[in-house]
Amino acid sequence: MTNALILGGTGWLSGRIARRMLDDGVIVTCLARGGRAAPDGASLVRGDRDDPDAYAAVEAQDWDHVIDVSSRADHVTAAVAALGTRTARWTYVSSMSVYSDEVTVGADESAPLHPAAEAGDEYEYGPQKVAAENAVHALGDRALIVRPGLIVGAGDPGDRFGYWAAAFDRAGAGDVLLPPTEGRTAQVIHVDDLAAFITATRVTGAINAIGAQHPLADVFTLFRTATGHTGGTVSADEEWLVAHGVQHWAGERSLPLWLPAEMTGFMARSNAGYRVNGGALRPLADMVADVLQDERTRGVGRERRAGLTGRQEHELLAELRRSPLR
Ligand SMILES: NC(=O)c1ccc[n+]([C@@H]2O[C@H](COP(=O)([O-])OP(=O)(O)OC[C@H]3O[C@@H](n4cnc5c(N)ncnc54)[C@H](OP(=O)(O)O)[C@@H]3O)[C@@H](O)[C@H]2O)c1
Known part of the structure; x- marks a missing residue:
């Protein structure tokens, strides 16, 4: 070319x-x-x-x-x-x-x-x-x-994956509010892996460009480890979060990457076509490290397009501690 x-x-x-x-x-x-x-x-x-x-x-x-x-x-x-x-x-x-x-x-x-x-x-x-x-x-x-x-990586304007770097990092020794993780997966691709594929491949037709399916709980563990978070994690259940106005997936007052339980295939698609055609996929831990560095540079307390503010998270955690059920 x-x-x-x-x-x-x-x-x-x-x-x-x-x-x-x-x-x-x-x-x-x-x-x-x-x-x-x-x-x-x-x-x-x-x-x-x-x-x-x-x-x-x-x-x-x-x-x-x-x-x-x-x-x-x-x-x-x-x-x-x-x-x-x-x-x-x-x-x-x-x-x-x-x-x-x-x-x-x-x-x-x-x-x-x-x-x-x-x-x-x-x-x-x-x-x-x-x-x-x-x-x-x-x-x-x-x-x-x-x-x-x-798509994830430094500079992401969507703020979804990066929310978890910010949430664990800002919490320090405090608690982080998590959505339910049972049966949930996460699937992402790094912006530069995608850019490299689009630049280099000669394949035609339709191709899913996405990484491996990871248990959502493992993704949170990677963020916790990368940030050095020493506090606890508190999981709320689906109904409690919905009742308290927390959105799935994206946007204000959301828990990004959390999907309704029935959307089992949304982040669990085949990437065989991408891989067989030479698409690169860097390890998830590398993506977490890249995004954490970017979040720290941009400021983990900044206004975001997705996630909970620190204040919203504190209020929800306090409410959860008061409720006998989650
Ligand atoms: N983020 C994700 O996780 C995700 C997932 C799946 C697919 N995607 C897809 O990935 C792509 C993201 O691309 P991106 O990050 O480059 O998007 P972007 O930041 O929205 O950029 C869009 C580009 O199009 C130009 N543009 C917009 N409106 C225009 C107009 N009326 N006339 C001429 N140019 C116009 C913009 O420049 P100006 O504003 O200067 O015109 C900009 O260069 C999209 O196709 C999105 O659907 C994203």
């Missing part, structure tokens, strides 16, 4: 893809509105994909590789129409949220998908990704559709 166009390139994952390609000697152009900078060495073409002429500055040349991270089916459809005929290889970053079955453990890329979003539908992430994938299918065997699960 000698040149690549990244539709995005100024965000977290797309910026890391751009960086990786630059390091590999690829000439990288990023197309974005330009609120954030492109990585050093990449060209930035400003364009708003809401505009019909968004691709005017980049459509009159051949591209070895186009990478698109949009979660808007209209953006992806327009990009394929504008750039598809002059592009040798296309990678679309989709998501494991395309799957409608959240129960089956070990499901591979042939698992059923949500119905594709249609024009005029209220925005829903999974159906938009499905409709975007459908637009990319028009490129046939030139296209790779990567379906990542939870």
Whole structure:
């Protein structure tokens, strides 16, 4: 590959893809509105994909590789129409949220998908990704559709995995509130492993990009060990947490990585396709160490997009100590 166009390139994952390609000697152009900078060495073409002429500055040349991270089916459809005929290889970053079955453990890329979003539908992430994938299918065997699960690593704007580094670190010798872990798994991929795969692989078709399934309890143990936490852990049960307004998975007042008990397949999908095609997976302990260092740099007490604040956690722990049942 000698040149690549990244539709995005100024965000977290797309910026890391751009960086990786630059390091590999690829000439990288990023197309974005330009609120954030492109990585050093990449060209930035400003364009708003809401505009019909968004691709005017980049459509009159051949591209070895186009990478698109949009979660808007209209953006992806327009990009394929504008750039598809002059592009040798296309990678679309989709998501494991395309799957409608959240129960089956070990499901591979042939698992059923949500119905594709249609024009005029209220925005829903999974159906938009499905409709975007459908637009990319028009490129046939030139296209790779990567379906990542939870992406982790330094700089993560989603704050989910990093919450646990922050929670154990800020607790010191105090207690940490945990969700139920029985029967739960966690599955993540490091942002730089994913960026390296997208840069290097020649595989086409759909590929789940995700790590091994780890018992959720083991993930918490790794965070506890890495932070040097010396306090205790207090587990609350599903009903108690829900009754006290604690959200699953993400967002404010949440316990990230905690899923409803019936979502047994959501973080337990097959990654055989990723591994057989050379996808690297660093050890979970290395990801925990990377994220802990990043959380300490950014400040474990900072405002976050996911998790409990220190105050919310203290109040919930105090309430739990008062309740005979959890
Ligand atoms: N985080 C996870 O755990 C997870 C899991 C599964 C899948 N994913 C997928 O991974 C990808 C994440 O990519 P990312 O981190 O690079 O995303 P991001 O930070 O949201 O960046 C999006 C990029 O698109 C550009 N962009 C947004 N709106 C635009 C518009 N109207 N016109 C032109 N450019 C526009 C942004 O730049 P400007 O704002 O400057 O325009 C930026 O460069 C997404 O596809 C996401 O669905 C994430």
